[in-house]
Amino acid sequence: MLKEINTRGDIILFIDELHTLVGAGAAEGAIDAASILKPKLARGELQTIGATTLDEYRKYIEKDAALERRFQPVQVGEPTVEHTIEILKGLRDRYEAHHRVSITDAAMVAAATLADRYINDRFLPDKAIDLIDEAGARMRIRRMTAPPDLREFDEKIAEARREKESAIDAQDFEKAASLRDREKTLVAQRAEREKQWRSGDLDVVAEVDDEQIAEVLGNWTGIPVFKLTEAETTRLLRMEEELHKRIIGQEDAVKAVSKAIRRTRAGLKDPKRPSGSFIFAGPSGVGKTELSKALANFLFGDDDALIQIDMGEFHDRFTASRLFGAPPGYVGYEEGGQLTEKVRRKPFSVVLFDEIEKAHQEIYNSLLQVLEDGRLTDGQGRTVDFKNTVLIFTSNLGTSDISKPVGLGFSKGGGENDYERMKQKVNDELKKHFRPEFLNRIDDIIVFHQLTREEIIRMVDLMISRVAGQLKSKDMALVLTDAAKALLAKRGFDPVLGARPLRRTIQREIEDQLSEKILFEEVGPGQVVTVDVDNWDGEGPGEDAVFTFTGTRKPPAEPDLAKAGAHSAGGPEPAAR
Structure with a gap:
């Protein structure tokens, strides 16, 4: 050479x-x-x-x-978005010839702008070129795949042949002749459709536009940046209703979170800040963590999409390195931080900082940059993007005296003054514990209400619906009377722990006893199990009250009674008959 x-x-x-x-x-x-x-x-x-x-x-x-x-160093910086678009226009002919597609100007603008905004660990123009390349490849492969109606023709032809052979075996030759004619017609229609597909769709040059670019980016990052469909728009407008299927009460919190998500999906939020940042304050067991899980489920269809950080594990100064990554020379440098690594893998996520007041003050300083600029530099010097995350901080500050007796463990209907006093105390405690620059960067501080008696009973319905769903697979239904729900609510609510003991109460009083009766065959498939209460008139502590289980055969005229029983046990209305 x-x-x-x-x-x-x-x-x-x-x-x-x-x-x-x-x-x-x-x-x-x-x-x-x-x-x-x-x-x-x-x-x-x-x-x-x-x-x-x-x-x-x-x-x-x-x-x-x-x-x-012997060399003269020349530093080549990353081109701007405008320069990247010009570079893409210069490469357009090559990719169009390679993939046999047509790439629109809108696709190139979208590739440059979306890559610049959402892909932070790579550089322009490389990441924009890869978007164009993959979008073209996807479009070509999609057009080379046979359309679904050809497979439908194959199924219809196979079905006609089976019926024809059955008619011949039964010596019904008139029916067999009719089915033979139908088979010939279907074969001819399929051949015509295949000819249209091969001569039409494959020869016409496909067009790659900005929607295909957004689809590829969404698959890469998990960020839904494509245009809002009518179905998703309707779903976002009904977001409060969807969240309330899992969250009882807490209207203010549900409304604030829903507005933040709608603002993000409509493209109206500050592009440099996270999608939303909230402090959920209030007594234990009123739904702060559950709302975070419900939000993750709404956005991703899975509770596991929630990134949950227990801040009680980070109460010392040196533990901050576990959260953001250890600096060079320290143990764990190559592993990265618990928070930064999870957000890098799921940039569109809900991040829950549970019991934030237990963390060390140094961690608050690191979070200031996340709240203001939507980014954080980890121990390895990589920038982690938080612009598409919803940050939720939960706190129990100011609620230490909430365990004082209030109407047999439930807040009274006219307890608005109590709530205002609690809200004021919570805000005062937050100002004492957190620095002003931290609180000023939070979008909203939401103080959760203490649960009322009616809300606890609705939570019983919600939790019993899960048990009813499991019984449905055994051809059984579950119905609770009003008295049974009221007693479960009374025994399952604790003024200190909130509604958390309710799940254990249902397990102890309903699931354990019901499982024994199923094993002893006292109740079985094809029955409606009605749960009632003896030795309790609905007033008083109900210490001597016992739950009773009665199995009755489902009426033959109502085969869907199991569904009705499950629905009545899980819906907001009383399930008693």
């Missing part, structure tokens, strides 16, 4: 990954490839351009002073 370059004299040598020459081919008593080039570079016999990254330049080239002296 060097001989040809010397002979021609008009060749410019380009070496990609220049740093790989340092040490390449070196062995005992031999010189590496870089040393072979040094004399020719010094004499000016080689016109050479090398490309490498800044990190590798510092690591390899700068250490070899003789090699570095």
Whole structure:
């Protein structure tokens, strides 16, 4: 190669990954490839351009002073979005010819702008080019796949053949002749449709537009940046209703979270800040964590989409490195931080900081940058994007005296003054514990209401519906009387722990007893199990009250009674008959 370059004299040598020459081919008593080039570079016999990254330049080239002296460093920065669009226009012909598609101007603008905004660990124009490339490949593959109606024709033809053979076996030749004609018609229709598909769809050049680019980006990052469909718009407008299927009461909290999500999906939020940041304050067991899970389920269809951080584990100064990543030279540097790694993998997520008041003050300082700029630099120097996350901080500050007796464990109907006093105390405690610059960056501080008696009974309905759903698979139904619901609500609510003991109460009083009766065959398939209460008139503590289970056969005229029983047990209305 060097001989040809010397002979021609008009060749410019380009070496990609220049740093790989340092040490390449070196062995005992031999010189590496870089040393072979040094004399020719010094004499000016080689016109050479090398490309490498800044990190590798510092690591390899700068250490070899003789090699570095023979090159003039030229730093090539990342192009702007406008320059990237021009680069994409220059590459358009190549990708159109390769994928046999047409790439619109809107697609190139979308590739540059969306890549710049949502892909933070790569650089322009590389990430925008990859978006165009994959969108073109997807469109080509999609058009090469046979349309669904061809498979429907195949199924209809196979069905006609089976029926024809059955008619022949039954010696019903008139029906067989009719089915033969139907089979011929279907075969002809399929052939015509396949001809249209092959001659029409495949020959017409497909068009890649901005929606295809957004679809590819959504698959890469999990961020739904595509245009809002009518179905999703309706779902977002009914977001409060969907959340209330799992959250009882707490209208203010549900409304504030719903507004933040709608603002994000409509593209009207500040692009530099997270989608929303909230402090959920209030007594324990009133739905703060459950609302976070319901929000994650609404956005992703899965409770596991919630990134939950227990801040009680980060009460010391040195534990902050576990959250954001250890600095170089410390144990765990290569592993990354618990928070930063999870958000890098799920950039569109709900992040729950549970019991934030237990964390060390240094962690609050690190979170200031997240709340203001929507980004954070981890221990390895990588920038993690929080712009598409909803940040929720839960706190129990100011609720220590909430366990004082209020109407047999429930807040009274006219307890608005109590709520205002609690809200004022919570806000005062938050101002004492957190610095003003932290609280000023929070979008909204929401104080959760204490649960009322009616809300606890509705929570009983919600939890019993899960048990009813399990019984449905055994051909059984479950119905609770008003008295049974009221007693479960009374025994399951604790003024200190809120509604958390309710699940354990249902397990102890309903599930355990019902499982024994099923095993002893006192109740079984085909029955409606009615749960009632003895030795309780609905007033008083009900210490001597016992739950009774009665199994009755489902009436033959009402085969869907199991569904009705499950619905009545899980709906907001009383399920008693």
